[in-house]
Amino acid sequence: MEFLQEYGISKEQLELLKSGLSFDMQKNLGHAKDNVEKIITYFKEIGIDDLFNLILYRSDLLLLDESIIKEKLSKYDRGFIKFVINEDVQNLIIFDI
Amino acid sequence: MNKEILIDALKGELNLDKDKEKLQKDNLLNIAELKDILDKWEKDDDYGQMFILDVKDDDILEIISLIEDDEDKNKIKAGIFYIKKLLEINTMNGVTIPLSDEQISILREFIELIKRYINISEYKFGVISAKNKKAKNKLKGVLEKLNSDLYLNEDDIDSLRGLNVSLTYLDKIITFVNEYNLMIYSNNEKKEETKVRTIAEQTENDTRKVTGISADKDKIFVNNLLIDEKTDEVPLTDEKLKDLEALNDVKEKPDITEKEDGQEKPKEEEKIDEENKIVFDPFMAQSFDYEPKNGKKKDDNIGFTSNTVVDGITLIKSKLKEIGINYDELSSYNKGKILRNNDNEDIIGVIEYLKGKDYLSGVNIDTLCTVLTENNSKTIEAVINLLNKYYNIKDVLVSLINRFPGLFTKKGYSNLIKVIDILKKNESIKIDVIIKENPALFVIDSERLKGLIEVIEPFKVNLEKILTSSWILVADENDILKNIGVLSSYGIDAKNNIDDETFMVLINPNLPFMIDQFIEMGMTGYIFGEENQNLRKIKSLIIKRLFYAYKNNLNIWKNQKENVKYENIIRANYIILNDDEIKALISKYEKLELLEEGYRLALYSDTDVAKIKRRCEFVFGNKVISRLKVYSVLSCLLEAGISLNDALLYAITYNSILEDYEYEKVSAFVLNILGGE
Numbered sequence: 001m002e003f004l005q006e007y008g009i010s011k012e013q014l015e016l017l018k019s020g021l022s023f024d025m026q027k028n029l030g031h032a033k034d035n036v037e038k039i040i041t042y043f044k045e046i047g048i049d050d051l052f053n054l055i056l057y058r059s060d061l062l063l064l065d066e067s068i069i070k071e072k073l074s075k076y077d078r079g080f081i082k083f084v085i086n087e088d089v090q091n092l093i094i095f096d097i
Numbered sequence: 098m099n100k101e102i103l104i105d106a107l108k109g110e111l112n113l114d115k116d117k118e119k120l121q122k123d124n125l126l127n128i129a130e131l132k133d134i135l136d137k138w139e140k141d142d143d144y145g146q147m148f149i150l151d152v153k154d155d156d157i158l159e160i161i162s163l164i165e166d167d168e169d170k171n172k173i174k175a176g177i178f179y180i181k182k183l184l185e186i187n188t189m190n191g192v193t194i195p196l197s198d199e200q201i202s203i204l205r206e207f208i209e210l211i212k213r214y215i216n217i218s219e220y221k222f223g224v225i226s227a228k229n230k231k232a233k234n235k236l237k238g239v240l241e242k243l244n245s246d247l248y249l250n251e252d253d254i255d256s257l258r259g260l261n262v263s264l265t266y267l268d269k270i271i272t273f274v275n276e277y278n279l280m281i282y283s284n285n286e287k288k289e290e291t292k293v294r295t296i297a298e299q300t301e302n303d304t305r306k307v308t309g310i311s312a313d314k315d316k317i318f319v320n321n322l323l324i325d326e327k328t329d330e331v332p333l334t335d336e337k338l339k340d341l342e343a344l345n346d347v348k349e350k351p352d353i354t355e356k357e358d359g360q361e362k363p364k365e366e367e368k369i370d371e372e373n374k375i376v377f378d379p380f381m382a383q384s385f386d387y388e389p390k391n392g393k394k395k396d397d398n399i400g401f402t403s404n405t406v407v408d409g410i411t412l413i414k415s416k417l418k419e420i421g422i423n424y425d426e427l428s429s430y431n432k433g434k435i436l437r438n439n440d441n442e443d444i445i446g447v448i449e450y451l452k453g454k455d456y457l458s459g460v461n462i463d464t465l466c467t468v469l470t471e472n473n474s475k476t477i478e479a480v481i482n483l484l485n486k487y488y489n490i491k492d493v494l495v496s497l498i499n500r501f502p503g504l505f506t507k508k509g510y511s512n513l514i515k516v517i518d519i520l521k522k523n524e525s526i527k528i529d530v531i532i533k534e535n536p537a538l539f540v541i542d543s544e545r546l547k548g549l550i551e552v553i554e555p556f557k558v559n560l561e562k563i564l565t566s567s568w569i570l571v572a573d574e575n576d577i578l579k580n581i582g583v584l585s586s587y588g589i590d591a592k593n594n595i596d597d598e599t600f601m602v603l604i605n606p607n608l609p610f611m612i613d614q615f616i617e618m619g620m621t622g623y624i625f626g627e628e629n630q631n632l633r634k635i636k637s638l639i640i641k642r643l644f645y646a647y648k649n650n651l652n653i654w655k656n657q658k659e660n661v662k663y664e665n666i667i668r669a670n671y672i673i674l675n676d677d678e679i680k681a682l683i684s685k686y687e688k689l690e691l692l693e694e695g696y697r698l699a700l701y702s703d704t705d706v707a708k709i710k711r712r713c714e715f716v717f718g719n720k721v722i723s724r725l726k727v728y729s730v731l732s733c734l735l736e737a738g739i740s741l742n743d744a745l746l747y748a749i750t751y752n753s754i755l756e757d758y759e760y761e762k763v764s765a766f767v768l769n770i771l772g773g774e
Contacts, residue, residue, distance in 0.1 A: 001168060018168065023199075024542045025570075026168070031503040034461035060570035063537045065496050083647040091653075093568045093601045094639050 001030055004055065007040050013052045020056050029055075029062060036062045039069060046073070047082045050089070058089045061097075072097045098273040100243055106270070107240045110260050111233060128218045135211055145204060149177070150184050157181075160207070160214045165433050173210070176203035232259055248281045249274050413441055416448045420457060422465070431466040446474035459495035464502040471506035480505050480513060487517075488529035493536075501540050515543035519550065526561045534565035541570055552577050553600075555592060562597045568604060576606045579672075583609045586673040586725060588709050589631045599632040602639070609673055610752050611639055613723035616713050617753055621721075625709045663734060663747055670733040676712075679728045686741055691770045697724065715749070717763045722749055742771055 004014060029036050039062045043054060061069060073081050084091045138145035157177055164170040180200050187194055235256035242249055257270055414424045447469050451457050484490045503509045516539050520526045531538055552574045553563055563569060580603045584591040615624060615638050624634050646653040683689045696715040715722040730751045734744035746767045750760060
């Protein structure tokens with residue numbers, strides 16, 4: 001998961017991610033590096049600053065197909081989605097995302 | 098510097114080589130010990146555990162250092178040292194704490210690492226021995242040439258540059274060699290002049306002798322002995338040829354060592370040595386894992402090992418090219434993946450399988466490298482066939498490979514079979530729907546999935562619908578169970594009231610704080626008004642609260658007056674107290690009786706809402722505060738040693754949305770409860 005540092009994840013945060021995510025999920029994220037990078041780039045594009053919590057609490061989103069995540073999030077106002085994620089990314093679950 | 102001094106230096110160097118060989122053989126003996134340990138370990142796990150106890154930490158680190166990926170390296174390192182500590186505790190206390198499945202898996206990985214370590218050590222030993230032997234032979238050749246007064250060519254001078262001497266001394270040696278070569282050259286020239294002259298004189302005499310012999314005999318004689326008049330060539334004896342070879346040495350550069358070995362050296366070995374890339378070329382350096390399928394034993398005749406490695410790698414490079422991958426253009430990360438692979442035949446098998454597949458062009462290079470290196474052709478085919486059995490994956494295959502390359506690996510396939518078995522046990526789940534909607538489910542650990550399903554199954558929900566939501570991957574069984582308990586504390590029967598649309602409410606670990614906030618907003622009546630609608634109303638309130646906060650630029654679910662120390666205590670220990678626990682707390686801290694008597698809602702009615710309000714609410718003036726929150730937070734803080742005086746106000750105002758005047762009012766009430774202390 002070292003590649004996450006290229007997206008602003010600090011070494012300390014990386015260690016926290018390693019202890020916070022299951023080993024399987026870490027492996028899956030590593031395997032799907034290309035997809036993970038695409039999704040992170042998309043989240044950054046819509047103004048998500050808190051990538052650390054996004055990865056820690058919603059790593060499943062990083063394994064989604066880019067078109068699916070875009071479709072799911074496009075149902076809501078971008079500013080609202082940004083607010084919800086930056087406040088607490090776990091709030092997305094209530095919207096079935 | 099003279100010839101004798103140089104000869105002594107060469108002899109000294111050759112003796113030094115013997116010491117080096119001995120040292121290398123000692124290392125190889127250690128490898129033999131490691132092999133023996135592995136053999137015993139594989140037969141008896143206890144032996145392996147004894148080995149872990151005895152092996153030096155530095156040796157463990159040395160073996161682990163083979164792992165390139167820092168993440169994997171740290172995991173194995175931490176795991177092995179933890180296991181070692183555990184075994185030490187077992188031994189000291191005469192107890193047996195069994196190793197967990199994960200720890201056993203770490204030990205297995207460590208065994209694999211030891212195997213790699215052995216392979217690498219043997220290979221390195223082979224290469225170093227080969228290089229040493231060649232260098233030694235070259236020095237012997239130089240020694241022989243010096244003894245025979247033969248010309249030293251460029252290769253010989255290069256060999257001398259490898260002598261273990263100071264630069265100044267080496268400079269003297271090279272200067273001497275130049276003078277020596279000049280001397281040999283001029284000596285040989287003089288010798289040759291003399292010889293040619295002798296031959297000419299002898300020929301003249303011989304010619305004179307044969308005059309009068311028949312034409313045929315004359316012809317034969319001329320062909321064998323006389324100077325050919327047409328070419329002016331001198332007929333040569335073996336001795337003459339040898340001398341002349343010395344003169345032509347510069348052009349032909351004969352290698353005495355090759356003659357001494359009595360066999361030709363494999364071209365690849367020469368190539369490796371000439372380029373000296375065996376150590377520095379990252380491709381070569383990490384190819385130690387390559388084990389020739391013919392299982393040739395490594396011995397002093399090292400050439401075969403290098404040849405096989407080079408051949409194997411060259412083959413993979415060319416095979417990769419066949420599917421449009423230029424190895425040299427790969428990132429070091431991907432090169433590492435390929436180089437770390439233990440079985441080149443597997444890679445080649447996958448390449449052969451993928452060749453010509455129309456979906457190949459859509460697969461990302463990183464994921465493709467994972468598929469190539471953690472796979473074999475049978476696995477990838479088996480995964481595709483298995484998925485195809487349930488759903489025509491043709492259209493989603495590229496997306497699957499790009500997102501879940503791990504699914505197509507050996508481990509992934511094994512997990513996939515287990516996951517499908519688990520899903521098939523529930524008739525309401527269609528595998529094709531899972532493949533289409535949430536294939537990530539196939540890459541989560543089958544045991545975890547089993548645990549999740551066991552928690553979800555008792556609810557009146559459509560399991561398939563829940564499992565097609567991506568968030569199920571991050572759902573924590575403990576959070577679900579804890580939230581069921583929280584809802585129950587607030588009088589909500591989650592097991593009977595939850596449905597497909599509201600199940601996600603249980604996933605959020607912040608649910609208790611959300612409910613508290615709704616109570617404090619005066620929403621108790623709204624939530625509890627209709628028994629079967631509690632959860633739908635909670636979900637609706639959460640969404641409304643989020644929109645409201647967004648529109649009004651407010652924080653949500655967060656304490657405005659946050660004390661980091663207290664916050665950490667609460668987050669780590671927060672459990673909603675039940676009635677008995679609340680009673681116990683009140684009886685322990687008498688002042689809390691004032692809180693109970695003075696600030697609970699004085700509403701006595703038989704309606705459910707009235708009962709819930711009395712159970713769940715305190716009222717300070719016109720401000721509602723969640724009673725369950727207050728006691729739950731208070732309990733955490735008191736348990737952590739915080740005094741009641743410090744803890745009570747914090748517990749009451751925890752996560753509450755209060756205007757300043759409201760906070761002051763609550764503070765005054767608290768002061769009153771505490772008796773002005």
